[in-house]
Amino acid sequence: MHSTIKNALRHLRPDYMPFSFRTVYEYQRDGANACKPNDHHILFRLADVFLRTWDLGFTAFGGPPVHFQILHQRFVDSKGFAPWVNDQTYHELFAVSQALPGPASTKMLFNLVMYHAGFACATLGFFLWSLPGALGMFLLSIGVGKISEVLPGPVYGLLSGLNASTVGIIALAAVQLVTKAITDPLSRILVIFGACAGLCYTALWYLPAMVGIGGVVAVVWEIWLSRAIGQIKAKRQQKRINEQRAAEESQETASSIPLEDLSHPATSSQRRATSIPAQVRHNKHETTNTEAAERVASEAPSSQDHSYSFSVWTGIAIIILFFASFAAILTARAVLETPPQILDLFANMYLAGTIIFGGGPVVIPLLREYTVEPGWVSSRDFLIGLAIIQAFPGPNFNFAVYLGALAVRGSGTTGFVGALLGFLGIFVPGPMLSVGVAGIWRVVRTKAAVASALRGINATAVGLVFTAVYRLWEIGYLTPDSGRGKSLANDPWWVVVAAITYSGSAWFKVPPAMAILLGAVLGLGWYGVAGKTILGL
Template sequence: MVFCLALLHAGFIPAMLVFFIWALPGAIGMYALSLGVQSMSETLPQPAYALLSGLNASTVGIVALAAVQLAEKAIRDKLSRILVIFGACAGLCYNALWYFPVLMVIGGFATAIWDGWLYQQFLRAKLAWKNRHHRPQQADEANGDSIAMDDTTLEENGVQRSDTTIPTPPVEAALQQHIIRIRVGVLIICLFFASFIAILVVRGQLAAPPLVLDLFANMYLAGTVIFGGGPVVIPLLRSYVVDPGWVSSRDFLIGLAIIQAFPGPNFNFAVFLGALALQRSHFPTVFGAFLGGLGIFLPGITLAVAIQSFWRVLRKKKYVVDFLRGVNATAVGLVFTAVYRLWEIGYLTSERNNGQSLGKEPWWVVVAAVTYSGSAWFKVPPPVAIVMGAILGLCWYGAVGR
């Protein structure tokens, strides 16, 4: 009861209602698509595999472009460049439910430590090394200016003094009318993480957790660690629904291609995956669609409402901004991981229904490259690029006859 009152006071429940009303048409469409996919047989006509492979190749091109664009925004210095590479390489080497969140936290702490303390020590040591061979009188004359020189050098290298804060733009009057009290925000966050831990602990304690609990827990975890943009969640969702065997690689790729062709929030894709996850259970698939959408949406809106209460204070703290910058850079690296994983399963045939590498057929490399370059250089909209990929897939089938 206290939790509900806090959420209502913070504007959480009205926000949820507005979002669900806004996302309802897309969610209904994705659920309808899941019903169509469920009725598909395991073996499809040969032209269908060519069409799906073309869709997958063009999807890889779109996601690759998103990865590059996100990297351009996230990379501000050499450290963020290193973290993007770190996230991409580490994401390729191992895959587990807990692994991606841990990578992002490591990136955040690395940036906070480097920008907050280590880099300043490095610059001071560098200045001391340069001045150690100067004559004593020169050192005496420069003694009065040494502190100012240190501060100037640090500022020139993009490092602020520890007693400074990041300038905060003025808050608009409209936003001032919706300020949430700090104690309400803290209460919401505490209750959220308590529920998060409770769900994971209960699932871990059960020898055979119910499928609905497993599904909701995985979507809840994915919704909690979404950071850096929509494409970041792709490798997470694939790990959480394909690896357990709930959704086939083919069906996952179909939904991913459709969601790229008709852009919408990740909420819609989670609805599609949730419905497919329960298709072989005794639960109705609409319940899975509801659990998938709620699980991936609830953490984000809860944290957004709660953090709003003290974000005006946190954004003035340099170490908080540095931490988030590192998390964002590492998360962007995971998008490149998604590109590789989608590449390795994009080519569908009747013999390899779960997918194989697009590189086994040069034509799919051409489709991915054309999609990437068309969207990046000629501003071809993603829906058009996805449809072009499907048409090119059918053209390939017409040419090779298989």
């Protein structure tokens, strides 16, 4: 019976490949499948995605900056395996992910999998990516709910060490991302702009505005300004050439021609050719930034077509449906005089997942406002979860699972329900908008203006990664008398820990998980040597 079904499938689809993990593994190792979408049957695609992503939820430490590096190594460099996308497509997807709200690395993985194997497989990849960390944070919430108000002394050293080592890992990832993002003077300027802007100020509207400005600047420069400047330069060069030519002709008229030159007179075209500077002749073969952008956009490999995207109108319908659900949830909370806490919690998380651009630096203070200010979660429990999530694998937005479970304590609702509401509320907006935008992006990605905008967004967003380093640095040192955390610079030891993890990962290829564990050990060592006295415990 089984062989009959396989024969029927082969007859209907000549490219049918029987499903087994061995055949999937061979498919992944075949270089002929590089940068091609997986168009086999659904079980084969699900197995393909499972084998390439199952471990990420357990091993992707370090937050979004490190995650982007891991995803690039996994799906672009792909040592020993066929890459899913080329470098150009990866950076396009990175820019699209940064331009949408929600957890950036989660959207990036979702988009990569959907690009390669379709929506159903992207959903599987999302759960493989997020559920291990979400389960860990839920279990942490159960444990935190049972500990006393005063933490044991070693915990402060442990958590501070975790934060310091995470800073080192994120700083290294930021440097590596910048190295890849810098391709020309404009991208250098935008990276510096994004980094400086993010360090100076933080607000809900501010980071997306900076990313948008980066995209606009790239479009203005490459589509209009560089062309205008090029035309001005060309006119000035032509003017100098004409003046030089006129001077030569007047000199020839005033002087006699030597007899030996009469037998081989130079033609006017030859004289003009020799009078034109070599640089000007070379410039005739150069392309403007606009032409380069158009060429890059139009020469995207055919194998990189988004085979699994929805149509434009379907994408628009999904986006409209999302914003309708967003409006309905907030309206339902507003019209109820005393909304249930579970509705209030879900609305807060859904709102956070919808309006957050820029990841952790913005979402952390917002989640604090949504959970600590109403009295649902204590400042101490918030800081414990914040320190632990930095050392957890997977997306940092799993912090919402921890907060959701703690928020419903004493309300008659189980912690699991609160964790589930936090998970769905914070994660649904980003992937849902990604699905809607995918259909539109497939059409507009070949436009020169879109290619330029994505390049500007990409460079500015990479610069904003340094914001995450700075924000965590400023709250990473935990003490009993600090409700919001202190700067790691308050104790030189944490600078040492950050430097050790940075150099260990950069020079000695220490995996992020081991580097973070080393930071925890160094934090405990600090407590044993000097922490008791410093903390007054």
